[in-house]
Structure formats: structure tokens, C-alpha cells
Amino acid sequence: MSHSMKIVCNGVERVCAPQTKLVDLLCDLGLEPDTVVVECDGVILRREAYDTHLLTDGSVLELIRFVGGG
Amino acid sequence: MLWVNERPQPFAEGMRLANLIASVKPGADLFIVNGFPVAADTELRAGDHCWLIKRGEIPSPDEIDFLLHARHTPGVHQRVRMAAVGIMGLGGLGSAVALALARIGVGRMLLVDFDLVEPTNLNRQHYFVDQIGMAKTEALRETLARVNPHLQIATVNERLTAQSIGRLFVDVDVLVECFDDPVMKAEALRVALTDLKGIGYVGASGVAGFGDNNTIRTSRIADRVFLVGDGESAAAPGQGLMAPRVGVAAHQQANQVVRILLGED
Known part of the structure; x- marks a missing residue:
């Protein structure tokens, strides 16, 4: 089994560990x-x-991030 | 031929404004010809545009409808008049979107907010000092009625959730997200892309401060789903929300609503 996998996030390829949870990716992205x-x-x-x-x-x-203010 | 209150009237040589008052607008006490106030005995010329106004009188639904027909062309006005638009959040974005849509005669609006008008709102939101302490829903309804008293304005004074968004707005043609809170902005877009799929949607993100005008953009996210803003400028200390830039974004939202209603996007 591979030690890493590839995903595409907003058109950019990223390498991450197998079994990565979405929430962990989002936190890694800040x-x-x-x-x-x-x-x-x-x-x-x-x-x-x-x-x-x-x-x-x-x-x-595809991630869409919102900032506050309205 | 000349134009009186936007309608054509036969013209005769030597005609004076006073000749028209009895037939067109009895009781009129203010007379405008080609954009300038004049006296009632002013002699008219063919092609003049005349307005006969009775001060303090509120135009009837038919009169306002006719004016909007004349301004926007009948095809456009008919579709705008029949439209139903929901607005979530009545702050700097929502209050300005509602005003713009009321002015062009959007026939039905559903306005939702849980907040009261506070003094700190007045740097950007369409409320007035005499409305401080009122529910924003009520204050805005009052203001919209001063623009056009014949619109159907429904209000809900409560804090929205994903569940209530999915329930309240099923019958609108376009839903406008004008929240302040980024968590609710994301929640609302999730609902729009799932439970409310097919309804037009215009959200916003990144409207604070006084950054470059042209970084406020309207982006298409999905079919009839759009986001307005620079995507980055969060409200923060040193980068507050201010009427000009929030207004740029709000009016991009309002124009996108019109484009969706008219089938342009």
C-alpha cells in the first residue's frame, strides 16, 4: 500500500497521507x-x-472559503 | 404631440400648461417642463416633456407601474414585477440590495433578519437615526414603502439556520445571501447547492475596508449561483465595513439578481 496519495484541490495537485480526513486537510490549509x-x-x-x-x-x-462582513 | 406625466397628449399651437391640468391632473400644484419647474401659464411647444405633480400625493399602483414600464421597457418591467426575491441578512449588503431592487420594482421580497438597528450600523446600512432600536425587518419595510408603497414585502424576524433557509425560501426566484457571519455564509451556500438547487443565488464574501474597487468581482460558482466580493477582505480591526465598498458589492449582487431574473445568466 502506498504511503501517500494525490488529490486535486481547487485545481492544484496535493500529496497527502492515506486515510486523511477532510477536516484535517482543511486545518492543514489554515x-x-x-x-x-x-x-x-x-x-x-x-x-x-x-x-x-x-x-x-x-x-x-473544490473549496470555497468565506470571510466575514456584510 | 407632447408628453404629460410620461403619456402622449395631442398638441395644439398656443397651448399652455394650465390647459392640461384639469384633464390630466386636477389639483396639480407643481409643474415641470423639460426638467425645470415653471409657472402654470407657460406656453408649450410640440415635443415638450411635462410633469404635473400634486405635492404630497402618493402615486397609485397603476401610475408607478406605468412609470417603471416607461423607464425599463415593458418586457423587462413585467418580469421584474412578477419576481420574488429572498434576502438573508439586512445589514450593509442586504439593506442596499433591498433598496436597489425596490427602486426597480421587484414585486415581491422576503426579508429576514433577527437584529435591531444600532447606532454603529449607520456608517453603511440603510437605516436612519429615528429608526435606532427598531427591528431591521420593520425599519427596512418602512423605508422600502417610501420608495414604492405597492410592493409586497414580507418579513421574518428570526435568526436563520440551514433548516429554516431550506424551508422559507423554496418559492423565491433568487435568494441573496447578505450575512455578516462567514459560518452562515457557508451554511447558506451549502443549502443553495443542495436543498434549494435550481433557485438563483447570489452570495458575498470579502467586502470590508477601502481596497481597490475593481477587486470586487462577481464569480459564477454553478448554474445561476454567483458570489460577489474580493474573497479575502474580512471585517477586522483596521479594516471595517464601510458604506462605499459594501455598497459596490451590494449593487453587484443586486445587478446579478436582475441578470438572473431576466435570463441573462
């Missing part, structure tokens, strides 16, 4: 999970799913 909308392989994920969702090799993610 993002507050509650303020990010995630589409993973074409599916919009519910916020509750972030903590358990495991990324798989080849996953394609």
Missing part, C-alpha cells in the same frame, strides 16, 4: 472548516460529514 463549502468529486458535503469523510486517491475537491 481554513476554519465551518466557513468552507466543499465539493468532493461533484458532491456538496454537509458540514457534519467533514469530520469523518476520508479522502481517497484521486479525489477532486
